């Protein structure tokens with residue numbers, strides 16, 4: 001079968017048998033409804049997914065921000081008011097969608113993800129939803145000392161932020177097993193794109209934030225926001241039940257080298273290099289936690305099972321660097 005390229009998603013076969021209305025490979029007799037997808041947490045990635053799926057799916061977006069509803073409507077989704085922190089506001093969502101794409105982050109404290117608990121409680125009121133795709137983070141592995149990491153590596157979260165994600169994954173997989181719902185977990189590293197708020201690496205360079213000197217530096221992993229959206233769309237079609245997948249590009253970069261490369265592409269000053277001891281004094285606890293974890297994600301499952309061909313296999317490509325001339 002041809003690799004997934006984003007626009008062809010509606011015509012590919014599903015790997016999990018779903019009822020005909022949810023299987024875009026089955027031609028729908030005219031007059032039959034399109035399958036419905038509920039996006040929970042329809043921010044930057046959700047909006048990119050909307051643009052990919054709009055023609056073939058009926059799209060609903062749970063949103064806790066009334067000021068965003070006109071924009072969600074204009075992007076092709078029916079906004080559903082609801083706040084994952086307020087379970088009483090979620091009664092509408094049961095039975096509305098055949099599939100759910102869960103992109104909402106956990107709240108900012110604790111070791112459990114109550115938002116996911118509230119979502120599942122609401123979804124449990126109906127049997128309609130047959131598939132859930134969840135965007136988790138690769139932070140669940142903790143530090144791997146620069147090793148290659150595949151999806152069989154046992155998670156070892158080092159922060160409560162990562163523990164909440166692991167809790168969300170466990171809740172979702174348990175829900176899937178108990179109720180026969182196909183749950184696919186995407187473990188996602190740093191999301192970047194020049195048109196993504198907070199995801200443009202030039203901003204960090206312009207702030208002059210330091211990176212670690214080479215001997216102390218850590219491996220980081222990246223995915224372009226558009227490729228993540230395409231992976232979400234592919235997982236809705238091909239994601240295997242109760243399966244974990246990395247959604248990461250093919251770059252192998254230490255953090256300092258990544259920012260050096262960004263500086264080179266955009267003709268900016270490279271970031272100052274500091275020792276780990278200096279970083280401990282200068283950087284916030286959150287920034288420091290990212291400098292304490294080093295791993296290189298393998299993405300074979302993503303390519304094989306989702307049949308995803310990355311549009312931006314390297315950050316150079318994602319940032320629009322001129323292609324290198326092959327050496328003579």
Ligand SMILES: NC(=O)c1ccc[n+]([C@@H]2O[C@H](COP(=O)([O-])OP(=O)(O)OC[C@H]3O[C@@H](n4cnc5c(N)ncnc54)[C@H](OP(=O)(O)O)[C@@H]3O)[C@@H](O)[C@H]2O)c1
Nearest residue numbers: 041043044045063064065083084085103104105188190191
């Ligand atoms: N930044 C990274 O590098 C990175 C790495 C790995 C994973 N991730 C995760 O990937 C996911 C998708 O990323 P993204 O950039 O699309 O996130 P985003 O732009 O922040 O969107 C998340 C959306 O969640 C919704 N939300 C937040 N709290 C809510 C609540 N209490 N009830 C209902 N909805 C709520 C918000 O929509 P409304 O305001 O409309 O409710 C928000 O737009 C997120 O979970 C993110 O944490 C990010």
